Amino acid sequence: MSAHEERDALTPAPAALYDQVRRLLHTAHGGTPPRRGFPLPPQPASGAEPLPHEDVPRVLAEVLTPLPRGAAELGRRLAPLGLDHSHLPRLRAAVAALPLPEEAPEGRPEQAAAALARELVRTGTTESAVAVGIALLGRFGEPGDVRYLTALGLYREFTDGAVRALDRLDRRRAAAVWLVVRARPAELTPLVHALWTGDPDAVREELGVLSPGPRFLPAEVARRIAEAASLPDLLDRHPDDPVLLSRAARLLVRGGSSRDGDTALLAFRDAPALYERVVARAGLLPPTTEHHATLLSLALDLSSGAAVLLDWAPGRRTALLEALGRVLAEPRWADAAVAVSESGPANGEQGLRARWIRRTGRRLFALAAAPRALRIEVVAGDPVDREPVETRILVDGRPLVPALFPWGPAEEPEALLDSRALRAGEEPHEVRLAEAYCTEGCCGALYVTVRRDGDAVVWENWRRPCTPPLPPGVPAEPAALRFDAAAYDAEIARAEADTVWSWPARTTGRLIRAGLVARPDLLGRWDARPGWISTGFDDPDTTVVTFDHAPGLAAGTPDGIPLQFRWIIPDDGTPPDTRAAAALCRLAAENPTTYADVCGGNRARAEQLGFTWPEEL
Known part of the structure; x- marks a missing residue:
C-alpha cells in the first residue's frame, strides 16, 4: 500500500450533509x-479551476x-x-431543464x-452533489422525500432549491x-x-399578537405564513374568532401588495379559498378604520389587482x-369612516386612512361591472401601508x-396619463x-411600443430588460x-381627465409639475431643473418638490455634479390650485435653493457651492 493510499484509508469518510443537519437539529433548543x-x-477545496457560470448548463x-x-460516479x-x-x-436551472435520456441504467x-436523487440527498457529502439531488427531487420527488428536503x-x-x-x-x-431561513424580522421568531x-x-x-404592518x-412572508398555517383550515376550526379573521385578512392584503410585486399572491394556491372564508365572515369584524381599510384593500385586489388572475x-x-x-355599505361601517375623516388632518394615521376610505370606496363600488376591451383605473392603495398609486x-x-410583469406595480398616473404617454x-x-x-436596474421593467394602425391602436414589441426567470x-x-382606435382614444381621454382618485396634496404636486413643464424658465433661471414631484412618503398630506442645481445646469454645461434639493409644502387647507399657483409664483420670484433643503449629491460638492450638508445623509 502506498503512503497516499494509507493516508486515504486512515482518513475517516466525511459524514453525509443530511446526517450532519439532523445532528444539528437534535441539539437545537x-x-x-x-x-x-x-x-x-x-467544504474541502477541490483544487479544480472554477467552472465559468455561463458554462454550467452545457457542462x-x-x-x-x-x-x-450512483453518487460515487456523479462525485467523480x-x-x-x-x-x-x-x-x-x-445548477438548479440546468437540472430543471435537463432532458432525460431515452434509456436509463435501471427501469424508466x-x-x-x-x-439517484435519493441517494444523493441521503448520502451526499459535497455541496454540488446534494444540490443536484435536491434539484432532481424538484422534478421527480415523492411524499416520502419531504423529510430529507425539509432537513x-x-x-x-440549499433553501431555495429545497423549498422549490x-x-x-x-x-x-x-x-x-x-x-x-428567510424571514428577517426577529419579532416573527415565536410565530x-x-x-x-x-x-x-x-x-x-401567535397570529393573534402578530403585528400586521x-x-x-x-408579500412573500405573508404568503408563506398563510401556507405554513394552512390558514383556510385554521379559520374553519375557529369560525367565530374575529382576531384570527382579522389576521387572515391582513395576510391576504399583504400577500397581494403590488409594492412588493405580485408573485406572492399568484403563487398562493389557497388564495381563492382564503378570500372565500374572509369575505363570508367579514361581518364578524368590528367596524374600525383599520378593518375597513383591510376590506377595501381586498376589494381593490378583487376588482383590478393580481387577485383577478x-x-x-x-x-x-x-x-x-x-x-x-x-x-362596507352597512351604516355601521360607513358611519365609522365618516366620523374619523371629519375629525380633521390632525387625527394622524386614522384620519389619513379614513379620508382614503371615503375617496376610494365611493369610486370602487361605482365602477361599471361590464368589462371593456381596455379599461384604465388609477388605484391609490392604503396610505398607512405605504401602498403605491398605480395606473x-x-x-x-x-x-x-x-x-x-409580476415584480412591481404599474407606473404612476403622472408617468402614463399626465405625460400623455x-x-x-x-x-x-x-x-x-x-x-x-x-x-x-435590479429586476427589470415592462415596456411596450404603442402605434396607430388605421382604425386600430396596436401595442407590440414587448420588452422586459433585466428581469428574473419568468414564473409559471x-x-x-x-x-x-x-384596440379599436375610437374606443381606445375615448378611454385614454377619460382616464386622463379622471381625478377622483387624487387628494389635495397629490393634486397640488400634479399642478406644480404641469406648471414647470409649461414654463421651464421658472427653474431654469436658477440653474435648476425639476426632479421628482409628488407627495411625502411618510406624510402623504404634504407635497414634495425636488430639483437639481449646479451652476451652468440651465445651459446644459454644469460645472460639476448637481446637488439635489427638496422643498416640502404642507397642506394649509387652501385649494390645490391656489397652493400650486403660490408655489409657482415663489419659484419665479425667489431662488429655491434659499428655502429648500439639500437632500442628495455629496458633502464636498455642497460645501463647494456654499450649502450645508444634512447630517442625516
Whole structure:
C-alpha cells in the first residue's frame, strides 16, 4: 500500500450533509432550528479551476448524460468542475431543464433519476452533489422525500432549491422551511417556531399578537405564513374568532401588495379559498378604520389587482366583490369612516386612512361591472401601508401588468396619463408600463411600443430588460394587442381627465409639475431643473418638490455634479390650485435653493457651492 493510499484509508469518510443537519437539529433548543437556519459545513477545496457560470448548463448536461449509476460516479464527474455555492442557481436551472435520456441504467428514466436523487440527498457529502439531488427531487420527488428536503433546506445554501422541490410535494413544510431561513424580522421568531412545530393552537395564539404592518409582513412572508398555517383550515376550526379573521385578512392584503410585486399572491394556491372564508365572515369584524381599510384593500385586489388572475370558479370573484360592497355599505361601517375623516388632518394615521376610505370606496363600488376591451383605473392603495398609486391597465377585465410583469406595480398616473404617454400618435413610441419594486436596474421593467394602425391602436414589441426567470404562466413572448382606435382614444381621454382618485396634496404636486413643464424658465433661471414631484412618503398630506442645481445646469454645461434639493409644502387647507399657483409664483420670484433643503449629491460638492450638508445623509 502506498503512503497516499494509507493516508486515504486512515482518513475517516466525511459524514453525509443530511446526517450532519439532523445532528444539528437534535441539539437545537426544543428541536426547533435557529433563526436563519444553518450554514453549510466547510467544504474541502477541490483544487479544480472554477467552472465559468455561463458554462454550467452545457457542462452539467454532459455530466448527467448518461445518468450516473450512483453518487460515487456523479462525485467523480463533478470533482473537476470546481463548483461552489455561487454556481447553485444555474445548477438548479440546468437540472430543471435537463432532458432525460431515452434509456436509463435501471427501469424508466424518471425512476432512475429519482433513485439517484435519493441517494444523493441521503448520502451526499459535497455541496454540488446534494444540490443536484435536491434539484432532481424538484422534478421527480415523492411524499416520502419531504423529510430529507425539509432537513437539507435548513442549510442556507440549499433553501431555495429545497423549498422549490417542497412546493410541489408539501406546501406547508416548504413554507415553514422558507420562514425559518428567510424571514428577517426577529419579532416573527415565536410565530415561525409555532409554524415549524405545526401546533395549531400555538399558531393561532401567535397570529393573534402578530403585528400586521408592512414592515413585518412583506408579500412573500405573508404568503408563506398563510401556507405554513394552512390558514383556510385554521379559520374553519375557529369560525367565530374575529382576531384570527382579522389576521387572515391582513395576510391576504399583504400577500397581494403590488409594492412588493405580485408573485406572492399568484403563487398562493389557497388564495381563492382564503378570500372565500374572509369575505363570508367579514361581518364578524368590528367596524374600525383599520378593518375597513383591510376590506377595501381586498376589494381593490378583487376588482383590478393580481387577485383577478387567480383560479376562480365562474362568477365567484364578482360575487365576493359584491359581498364586500354590501358589508362596507352597512351604516355601521360607513358611519365609522365618516366620523374619523371629519375629525380633521390632525387625527394622524386614522384620519389619513379614513379620508382614503371615503375617496376610494365611493369610486370602487361605482365602477361599471361590464368589462371593456381596455379599461384604465388609477388605484391609490392604503396610505398607512405605504401602498403605491398605480395606473392599472385591464384588457378584457384582466390586469395587464401582473400578468406580464409580476415584480412591481404599474407606473404612476403622472408617468402614463399626465405625460400623455399612452396616446397613440402618428409615430410609434415606447412606453414603460411598470418598474420592479427594487428598480429597473435590479429586476427589470415592462415596456411596450404603442402605434396607430388605421382604425386600430396596436401595442407590440414587448420588452422586459433585466428581469428574473419568468414564473409559471407568464408568457415569454406576449402577443400584440389591438384596440379599436375610437374606443381606445375615448378611454385614454377619460382616464386622463379622471381625478377622483387624487387628494389635495397629490393634486397640488400634479399642478406644480404641469406648471414647470409649461414654463421651464421658472427653474431654469436658477440653474435648476425639476426632479421628482409628488407627495411625502411618510406624510402623504404634504407635497414634495425636488430639483437639481449646479451652476451652468440651465445651459446644459454644469460645472460639476448637481446637488439635489427638496422643498416640502404642507397642506394649509387652501385649494390645490391656489397652493400650486403660490408655489409657482415663489419659484419665479425667489431662488429655491434659499428655502429648500439639500437632500442628495455629496458633502464636498455642497460645501463647494456654499450649502450645508444634512447630517442625516
